[in-house]
Amino acid sequence: MFRRARRFLRGTPPPPVPPALQRARRLMDAGEYAEAALTFHDLAQKAEERFPERAPFLYFEAGHAAILCGDHKKAVAHFRSGLTLLASQQRFHRVQKAGARITAELRERGLQAEADEIETLIKNNLPTQLTAESSSPQKRAILPTHCPSCGAAVRPDEVEWLDEVTAECDYCGSPVRAEA
Ligand SMILES: [Zn+2]
Incomplete structure (x- = not known):
């Protein structure tokens, strides 16, 4: 599981932070959620090719920003993209963790139908039997x-x-x- 560790131990400098990611964070801090959602979504789509392991989390950030600007439909679409991608990468433990966090956030904001939709999606994308190791x-x-x-x-x-x-x-x- 530590296959990527060696790269850092050899002294390779960490990858530079993409300017668009820094911009998206600044937009979130400034409360510019609609613009932040667009920026995160764009980053997620680009990451699908270059850094597929990061793309799901960028979709989740886009979804979170979309909730904050009141675009619930778009938020669900972004969460769906991220969760489906995570499941296709077989990262089921993270589907569970991120999925639970996302549905909790939706329910906290009174978005019950949206939370139900995400829960169904998660259920349909997880293998019927997860090993104990993957959930603890x-x-x-x-x-x-x-x-x-x-x-x-x-x-x-x-x-x-x-x-x-x-x-x-x-x-x-x-x-x-x-x-x-
Ligand atoms: Zn970082």
């Missing part, structure tokens, strides 16, 4: 709450770990290290 993450080192490179929130129970103390940012691919 190990306890790991404590990570910073945000990626030091791009500023994205880091969710310790959802990230991909490179080794015992290093995770990879879902959005920019930078290593995120536990503070010693």
Whole structure:
């Protein structure tokens, strides 16, 4: 599972943060949610070719931004894209985690029909029997709450770990290290 760790241990510098990703974060901070949703969606579509492992999370950010600007239909479409892609990558543990977070957010905002739709999608995309291992993450080192490179929130129970103390940012691919 640590196959990508070696790249960083050899001293390869972390990948540069795409300017569009920085822009999308700034738009979110400024409350420009419609523009942020467009930017994240564009990033997600481009990532599908170059960094397919990051694309689902960019779709989720686009969906989150769409909720905040009140475009619920678009939000569901973005969440669907991200979850379907994650499932097609066989990352079922992350489908479960991200799916639970997304449906909770929709229900919190009173979007029950939208939450039901996402729940059905998740159910249809998960294998009928998930192994116990895939649903119970190990306890790991404590990570910073945000990626030091791009500023994205880091969710310790959802990230991909490179080794015992290093995770990879879902959005920019930078290593995120536990503070010693
Ligand atoms: Zn990052």
